[in-house]
Amino acid sequence: MDREELKKLLPHREPMLLLDEAASDGEEATASYTVRGDEFFLQGHFPGNPVVPGVILCEMMGQSACVLIQDAIAGATPYFTGMDNIKFKNKVLPGDKVVLKSRITKARSSFYFIKSEGFVEDRLCVSGDLSFALVR
Numbered sequence: 001m002d003r004e005e006l007k008k009l010l011p012h013r014e015p016m017l018l019l020d021e022a023a024s025d026g027e028e029a030t031a032s033y034t035v036r037g038d039e040f041f042l043q044g045h046f047p048g049n050p051v052v053p054g055v056i057l058c059e060m061m062g063q064s065a066c067v068l069i070q071d072a073i074a075g076a077t078p079y080f081t082g083m084d085n086i087k088f089k090n091k092v093l094p095g096d097k098v099v100l101k102s103r104i105t106k107a108r109s110s111f112y113f114i115k116s117e118g119f120v121e122d123r124l125c126v127s128g129d130l131s132f133a134l135v136r
Helices: 003-009 054-068
Strands: 021-024 028-034 077-088 097-108 111-120 123-135
Touching: 003 021, 003 054, 021 054, 028 054, 054 077, 054 097, 054 111, 054 123, 097 123
Parallel strands: none
Antiparallel strands: 021 028, 028 097, 077 123, 097 111, 111 123
């Protein structure tokens, strides 16, 4: 999926659409975003030392997770219901391509629990357990 296809799936729009491309085989979703350096979230985080904020990395993981559950999302809006065990291991900087991987760990009715990780090259930068409610 490119950005235009992602817009058909995700409710996010610029500047909050934080994926450039994505794919899913039904078991795992893989998505990516290249940090350009001119994003709104880098303007003040931190002047002279731009680092992608952790909350933005969590949002990237969340959007990647939604690609994984795309069939269930039809006609619903996915809302975060929790983020657990979030770990930040390495910085993400302008010019970095973040590759996100997500896998379902449990699903119950309209609730999904997903393990997600974000890498730059082969370095783990962020990981966590996410949960979502699909609201119709």
